[in-house]
Amino acid sequence: xxxxxxxxxQISGASNMxxxxxxxxxxxxxxxxxxxxxxxxxxxxQISAKRELMGRPLVRAxxxxxxSGVVGHIFSSSSGFSSDLHYSSSSPHEKxxxxxxxxxxxxxxxxxxPLLQSSNRMMxxxxxxxxxxxxxxxxxxxxxxxxxxxxxxPVQSCQVESTNCSGIMTSEDLCKSNEWQEWAEQLITDxxxxxxxxxxxxxxxxxxxxxxxxAKPCTSTTLSEQxxxxxxxxxxxxxxxxxxxxxxxxxxxxPAKPRMRWTPELHEAFVEAVNQLGGSERATPKGVLKIMKVxxxxxxxxxxxxxxYRTARYRPESxxxxxxxxxxxxxxxxxxxxxxxxxxxxxxxxQMEVQKRLHEQLEIQRNLQLRIEEQGRYLQMMFEKQKSxxxxxxxxxxxxxxPQELPAKGEPEASQTNxxxxxxxxxxxxxxxxxxxxxxxxxxxxxxxTETGVSKxxxxxxxxxxxx
Amino acid sequence: xxxxxxxxxxxxxxxxxxxxxxxxYKELKKLVRLISSxxxxxxxxxxxxxxxxxxxxxxxxxxxxxxxxxxxxFIIRHKELQQRIKRVIDTWGPGGTKPSEAEYKDEMxxxxxxxxxxxxxxxxxxxxxxxxxxGLAKIxxxxxxxxxxxxxxxxxxxxxxxxxxxxxxxxxxxxxxxxTIDQVFPVEVEAxxxxxxxxxxxxAGKGIFRNTVAALLSMQEIxxxxxxxxxxxxxxxDLPDSDLIHSFQLNSPITTV
Numbered sequence: 001x002x003x004x005x006x007x008x009x010q011i012s013g014a015s016n017m018x019x020x021x022x023x024x025x026x027x028x029x030x031x032x033x034x035x036x037x038x039x040x041x042x043x044x045x046q047i048s049a050k051r052e053l054m055g056r057p058l059v060r061a062x063x064x065x066x067x068s069g070v071v072g073h074i075f076s077s078s079s080g081f082s083s084d085l086h087y088s089s090s091s092p093h094e095k096x097x098x099x100x101x102x103x104x105x106x107x108x109x110x111x112x113x114p115l116l117q118s119s120n121r122m123m124x125x126x127x128x129x130x131x132x133x134x135x136x137x138x139x140x141x142x143x144x145x146x147x148x149x150x151x152x153x154p155v156q157s158c159q160v161e162s163t164n165c166s167g168i169m170t171s172e173d174l175c176k177s178n179e180w181q182e183w184a185e186q187l188i189t190d191x192x193x194x195x196x197x198x199x200x201x202x203x204x205x206x207x208x209x210x211x212x213x214x215a216k217p218c219t220s221t222t223l224s225e226q227x228x229x230x231x232x233x234x235x236x237x238x239x240x241x242x243x244x245x246x247x248x249x250x251x252x253x254x255p256a257k258p259r260m261r262w263t264p265e266l267h268e269a270f271v272e273a274v275n276q277l278g279g280s281e282r283a284t285p286k287g288v289l290k291i292m293k294v295x296x297x298x299x300x301x302x303x304x305x306x307x308x309y310r311t312a313r314y315r316p317e318s319x320x321x322x323x324x325x326x327x328x329x330x331x332x333x334x335x336x337x338x339x340x341x342x343x344x345x346x347x348x349x350x351q352m353e354v355q356k357r358l359h360e361q362l363e364i365q366r367n368l369q370l371r372i373e374e375q376g377r378y379l380q381m382m383f384e385k386q387k388s389x390x391x392x393x394x395x396x397x398x399x400x401x402x403p404q405e406l407p408a409k410g411e412p413e414a415s416q417t418n419x420x421x422x423x424x425x426x427x428x429x430x431x432x433x434x435x436x437x438x439x440x441x442x443x444x445x446x447x448x449x450t451e452t453g454v455s456k457x458x459x460x461x462x463x464x465x466x467x468x
Numbered sequence: 469x470x471x472x473x474x475x476x477x478x479x480x481x482x483x484x485x486x487x488x489x490x491x492x493y494k495e496l497k498k499l500v501r502l503i504s505s506x507x508x509x510x511x512x513x514x515x516x517x518x519x520x521x522x523x524x525x526x527x528x529x530x531x532x533x534x535x536x537x538x539x540x541x542f543i544i545r546h547k548e549l550q551q552r553i554k555r556v557i558d559t560w561g562p563g564g565t566k567p568s569e570a571e572y573k574d575e576m577x578x579x580x581x582x583x584x585x586x587x588x589x590x591x592x593x594x595x596x597x598x599x600x601x602x603g604l605a606k607i608x609x610x611x612x613x614x615x616x617x618x619x620x621x622x623x624x625x626x627x628x629x630x631x632x633x634x635x636x637x638x639x640x641x642x643x644x645x646x647x648t649i650d651q652v653f654p655v656e657v658e659a660x661x662x663x664x665x666x667x668x669x670x671x672a673g674k675g676i677f678r679n680t681v682a683a684l685l686s687m688q689e690i691x692x693x694x695x696x697x698x699x700x701x702x703x704x705x706d707l708p709d710s711d712l713i714h715s716f717q718l719n720s721p722i723t724t725v
Contacts, residue, residue, distance in 0.1 A: 259533065261631060262540045264641075267547060305540065312544045344577065348584045351677045352649065355584070358684045359591045359642055362598050365687070366635070368703070369601065373628060376621055 260301050269294065270305060280310045471606055472497065474686045478599060481682045483589075486596065489534040491527055491603040497610065499523070504614035517617055524604065524623070528630055531600050535632035538593050545586060546641050553579055553652055580653050587645045588676035594635045594642070595683045601633055 273291035277283035285303040292302070472493050479490050503516040556579060558564045560572035604627055608620040627633060 259536060261536050262543055263637065264543055264547070267543045271547065305544075308541060309544055312541075312548050344581070348580060351584050351588065351680070352646075354677065354684065355588045355591045355680050356646065358680050358687075359594060359639070361684065361687060362591070362594045363639060365598060366601075366633075369605070370628065373624055377625065380621055 260297070262305065266294065266297075267305075270302070270309070274306070274309070280306065280313055471603065475599060475603060478682060478686050482596075482679060483592070483676075486534075486592075489530060490596070491531075491600045491607075493603045493607060496520075496523065496527075496607045500607065500611050500614050503611075516615065517619055520611060521619065521623070524607075527600075527604070528627065528632070531597070531632040532630055535593065535597060539638055542586075542590055542593070542638060542641055546645065549579070549583055549586060549645075550648065553648070576653075580649070583645060583649055585676045587642060587649070588680050590638050590642045590645065592676065592679055592683065594638055595680075595687075597632050597635050599683075599686075601627065 269292050270288065273288045274280050274283040276291055277287045283306065285299050285306055288306065289297060289299050289302045475490065475493050479487055482490075499520065503520065556572065556575045559566060560568045560575060562572075564572075605620075605624055608623055611617060612620045
């Protein structure tokens with residue numbers, strides 16, 4: 001990570017942590033009042049709130065400067081760890097809101113981070129477009145000229161007022177004129193969003209995808225370009241983004257950031273629709289959306305996808321990737337030449353071979369990793385059962401009955417995991433655990449049979465790290 | 469720091485557009501160290517854990533966003549390539565509308581190169597996913613070790629379900645790409661010649677190929693065996709033909725602006 005501007009980080013209660021040194025956030029100090037408000041926001045996703053926190057002081061400081069100036073400032077200063085942004089705004093007190101969603105802000109952050117990290121990239125543009133969605137409360141509009149960071153005040157008040165989407169919705173309409181709305185969008189979190197699958201969420205940064213690749217510096221002009229688009233956003237967007245366009249589901253709280261996972265089938269339908277409308281140039285997102293009739297698909301998804309599609313079609317040479325490819329293609333050629341004077345064909349074959357090899361190894365590695373974690377899960381489960389069994393033992397006088405249940409429970413789990421199958425046949429829980437952990441230890445070449453020790457002594461969970 | 473170094477190398481050598489999308493491993497490690505050493509009453513373990521999780525979540529978001537975007541691009545490009553091949557065959561191929569062997573060969577060569585690079589890029593994305601996952605797993609392990617926390621297991625379970633880790637679709641596209649290439653560009657028997665030419669082959673430039681080789685070498689290094697080998701460690705890499713890989717000498721990276 002590059003050097004960051006010396007904006008002091010101040011996390012209430014965390015200042016002594018000295019984390020700022022490690023992560024030198026590029027964000028200014030967070031004001032406490034913000035944090036308090038922030039904390040109160042029930043459904044709010046931490047990130048968004050955090051953004052706010054970070055954004056506000058910054059905004060204040062640069063309020064007078066032009067948008068582009070601010071933006072430039074932000075960008076150049078945020079050439080680091082995107083987490084810095086969030087990190088500095090977070091405070092130990094907020095942990096309760098933060099801990100909940102694993103993925104939480106998902107897309108929001110995802111979209112935001114690039115912004116922070118690259119000063120010369122599309123980020124700003126992506127941010128803009130990604131903000132698309134998140135309509136913000138009307139109060140946001142009061143603070144125009146927000147640079148990259150999530151608009152603090154407006155969002156704050158918005159969210160404080162109501163965390164349910166209806167409240168947010170209306171405010172969205174009001175905010176349409178806000179050029180920096182996009183940033184704010186990320187902060188918005190609907191109630192619904194809490195329940196929705198974040199996978200369905202699409203970060204509209206795709207919209208500006210092509211441009212960024214040209215490494216266009218973010219300028220206010222670009223920003224203003226985004227503005228008109230914002231108006232289009234239908235209030236029902238976040239509701240629509242709810243439905244699962246993609247089957248995977250995970251804890252997801254970031255409603256405003258619909259990030260959708262496209263599939264080949266979906267793309268097929270898309271191409272069909274586009275062809276029906278007369279080709280990629282003539283097709284309009286609205287039309288495509290209508291024809292596709294896919295639930296949960298929003299016009300923003302379609303829009304960005306259409307843009308990518310167009311680029312891919314009309315720039316076949318360089319469409320195989322970002323513009324970096326253009327610059328590297330010459331290098332590729334020279335590297336091909338350098339391949340011991342082999343013909344192009346041969347060089348390509350070699351390249352394919354290496355690539356295939358890498359892919360193969362990656363798949364193997366991934367499977368191994370999955371199995372390892374599965375095993376860890378199993379161990380954990382066994383441990384917990386053992387523990388609960390022992391507790392029961394202590395609790396009830398007729399202790400002989402209890403242990404018997406556990407092996408039975410353990411078995412189905414065991415059968416799922418290859419490694420531990422062999423060690424879980426015994427009726428006695430303790431010996432089961434001991435044996436399985438011993439066998440696993442043997443197979444794994446890791447003498448970590450602490451499980452045994454644990455089962456014997458029912459040591460507290462804190463000993464578990466050893467098993468890991 | 470072995471992993472950290474490897475990661476850094478990979479990041480340096482990766483496609484420029486990807487540079488800032490990787491895990492901020494070093495920073496997180498620093499944080500873990502700070503957390504473990506600065507356990508003040510104001511900043512309790514729970515707080516540190518929360519902070520840490522927050523950052524990790526951010527990283528994950530970053531991965532997911534990038535990954536899904538790339539995936540979307542790949543889906544589009546994959547289809548386009550297929551169509552392009554068809555077009556070339558239908559236009560300049562033997563039975564096409566304006567058969568021309570020269571044109572056909574020419575265009576096919578271009579398509580082939582593009583396909584191979586496309587294949588490589590997809591594989592690199594899978595590699596991206598994997599290396600970030602590995603980094604996460606490592607940092608979590610470090611965290612738990614240093615602070616005695618129990619963050620790792622539940623957290624990693626969630627990570628496993630993240631879009632960026634579920635690389636099935638990209639893998640599928642990779643295989644389809646391989647099939648297409650094998651079909652359209654059948655490999656003649658050149659095994660002998662290839663073996664002869666497997667002397668030191670310098671891979672210059674920042675192309676896809678170079679990246680793939682770097683990734684493979686990295687992976688091998690990372691998995692060579694660690695001092696903290698345990699239950700959750702991966703075994704050393706089993707690379708048949710590792711001499712092939714090692715025969716690729718990577719030039720010092722050309723620093724790109």
